[in-house]
Amino acid sequence: MTASHKSIKDIIPALPDERIDMLAATSVLQQQATEIRTQRVNWQSYLQSQMISQEDYSFIVAFDSADGPTRDTLLKKSRNQCAKTFLNLLGHVSKDQTIQYILIMIDDMLQEDRSRVEIFKEHAAKKRETVWGPFLNLLNRPDGFIVNMTSRIIAKIACWGRDLMEQSDLHFYLTWLKEQLKKNNNEYMQSVARCLQMMLRINEYRFAFVAVDGISTLLAILSSRINFQIQYQLVFCLWVLTFNPLLAEKMNKFNVIPILADILSDSVKEKVTRIILAVFRNLIEKPQDAQVSKEHCIAMVQCKVLKQLSIFEQRKLDDEDIVEDIDFLNQKLQASVQDLSSFDEYATEIKSGRLEWSPVHKSAKFWRENASRLNEKNYELLRILIHLLESSKDPLVLSVASFDIGEYVRHYPRGKDVIEQLGGKQLVMQLLAHEDPNVRYEALLAVQKLMVHNWEYLGKQLKKEETQGTPAQGTAVKA
Known part of the structure; x- marks a missing residue:
């Protein structure tokens, strides 16, 4: 060679x-x-x-x-x-x-x-x-x-x-x-x-x-408790990897942005801050696919990187590299917020695995317009939602994922069949016995949407029940 x-x-x-x-x-x-x-x-x-x-x-x-x-x-x-x-x-x-x-x-x-x-x-x-x-x-x-x-x-x-x-x-x-x-x-x-x-x-x-499987190893260690010197060195390894455009494009599939955003918000060491900002800049600059750069920007916005940047701007920073990277990231992230469609925002949130009750989930307009888009790329987003039902331990993630599967079924005519084929129905039903009452409730709603055809009538009935208290786990489900 x-x-x-x-x-x-x-x-x-x-x-x-x-x-x-x-x-x-x-x-x-x-x-x-x-x-x-x-x-x-x-x-x-x-x-x-x-x-x-x-x-x-x-x-x-x-x-x-x-x-x-x-x-x-x-x-x-x-x-x-x-x-x-x-x-x-x-x-x-x-x-x-x-x-x-x-x-x-x-x-x-x-x-x-x-x-x-x-x-x-x-x-x-x-x-x-x-x-x-x-x-x-x-x-x-x-x-x-x-x-x-x-x-x-x-x-x-x-x-x-x-x-x-x-x-x-x-x-x-x-x-x-x-x-x-x-x-x-x-x-x-x-x-x-x-x-x-x-x-x-x-x-x-x-x-x-x-x-x-080096990237997963680096991120697993960065997610644990380590001192700032090791943090710096391992993030440096990620930074060097992102100089290759192909690797920069793949990087966030390993959840690198949420993990580094967490470290950024906790870090008190300037060298750690500098190297994380340098990674973020490469994740936007280096990919040759503009769509990937856009997704990285959205992921950073969702991980509250803009808020961190504004905090850094209020400090007097002597390091020119940091100041330059903050300006670059601010400009790119602000622009991505302006161009952000609700579906872009939703897709990035699902891919991050960090689900929360952001406005898109509860928007009937969003589901009417976008339910069928969950079928794109061989049901990529649906597969992630179903994987989260199986792998996540976070009650909030399980609740939101259950709700989304129910809404997909409700707004997409063949949704029920698709969810069954992907193994989602069984996982939702298992959550009916979850220890968290919110997870049980959202799972129950999703199961009812999967099994009952007249959801509009059902929705009115559930609202009545909600005013009288959360339905018990054993509520009968009519086929």
């Missing part, structure tokens, strides 16, 4: 507090590395016990004691020996403390000069081996520092080299990163996220990450 990713830095600007060198925040890994650097290794003992060769000993002693310029000269002269020695040591030394020290040496060497990743690639090519094997094997070690420092080195070789990581190794590594993110109380979370931040700057790696 060619290095078509070399221009990536021109496409994605670095934010003030996010540098590609991954050293912006002091992580547990970096703190431990500082400590381990002071514990020098007795290479002589490894030579005497014949665990390493004279050749490897001579190189590692020279390398370990060299300063920056001397090390540079040594690497120019002994390029192949460098890779050979480091890989021999990683393969033959078993002591965790020594492996930790060797990995720090490799990481520091790469950090000094990115082009040095080619040292390992050239060595692997000469031996007709993959560069990844020795490093990927280390990810199975039990020591947390070893696996996370190795992960850091893998990310650098994958991102700074001339060639991209091969698909099978890439799939393995990205899956490993994803699982590390999901690990409970992972003290190396910052380091894992930083590796991902690097990887996702490269377009080809983004699609591979999406293929391992």
